[in-house]
Amino acid sequence: MTIILRKATEQDIPPIxxxxxxxxxxxxxxxxxxIFPLHLQPKTIPDGDAALPxxxxxxxxxxxxxxxxxxxxxxTALNDQVVGFALWDLPVGGDExxxxxxxxxxxxxxxxxxxxxxxxxxxxxxxxxxxRDTFGExxxxxxxxxxxxxxxxxxxRRGIGKALLSWGIEQAAKAGxxxxxxxxxxxxxxxxxxxxxxxxxLDMFGVMHHSMILRVKRINGTRA
Numbered sequence: 670m671t672i673i674l675r676k677a678t679e680q681d682i683p684p685i686x687x688x689x690x691x692x693x694x695x696x697x698x699x700x701x702x703x704i705f706p707l708h709l710q711p712k713t714i715p716d717g718d719a720a721l722p723x724x725x726x727x728x729x730x731x732x733x734x735x736x737x738x739x740x741x742x743x744x745t746a747l748n749d750q751v752v753g754f755a756l757w758d759l760p761v762g763g764d765e766x767x768x769x770x771x772x773x774x775x776x777x778x779x780x781x782x783x784x785x786x787x788x789x790x791x792x793x794x795x796x797x798x799x800x801r802d803t804f805g806e807x808x809x810x811x812x813x814x815x816x817x818x819x820x821x822x823x824x825x826r827r828g829i830g831k832a833l834l835s836w837g838i839e840q841a842a843k844a845g846x847x848x849x850x851x852x853x854x855x856x857x858x859x860x861x862x863x864x865x866x867x868x869x870x871l872d873m874f875g876v877m878h879h880s881m882i883l884r885v886k887r888i889n890g891t892r893a
Contacts, residue, residue: 671746672829674836677732677739677754684751685741686724690717692819699853703788703874710783719783731816736761740836742820742829752824755833758814760846788874795871796851799880803849803868812882813841815850830856834863838883848883857881
C-alpha cells in the first residue's frame, strides 16, 4: 500500500470531479448544501449529481489555469486510483497588466437551475471581504492559497490530507510565501497541527469557519 503524490493531468479530471462529489457531497458538506439546496435538485437523479458537470468544468479550468497547482494522491495498490486531491492558487506577478485572467465559478458553467445564487453571492462576499481585510487590495495575489483539499471518504485516516497539505506548505516555503486557507470545522485540527494560525472566524450560513495563515519563517527580519 503506497500513496504517491504527483501533478494532476487531463486524464485525472473525471476521477477528481467524482472524488470532489463524494468529499463535498451536499448531504455531508454544509456549504455545498447551501449552494445546491435540496429543493432545487432534480428528483430524477441522485442528490448531488446535478453539480457533477460543473465540477468537471471547474476542475478543467483549474488544471489549465496559469497560476494553479493541481495535485493528486494515488494509491498504487489500487491501480493508481485517485484517492485525494489538492488545488492551490499560486502567487501572481506584481505587474497588473501582465497578470493572467482568472476563471470564475460562473465562467465554469455553474448549473443555473440547481444553484441558490443568493447564497453563492453571499459566500463570495464573505470570502472577498476576508481576503481584503487580511491582505489588502491585492487580496490573494501574493500568497499560496489552498482552494480545495479533498480525500475520498473511503480512504480517510491514511495521512492523505496531511501529505497533500505538506506538499503545498513545502513549495510555498521554498518560494518564501505565506499560505492561506479557509478552514471548515472538520479541517481545522489538521491545519492547526501544521502550524496555521487563525486570522478570524467566518460565519458561513450559521456554521463557524476560520480563515487561517501559515506565515513563512523569518530570520532577523528576512524570509527564511
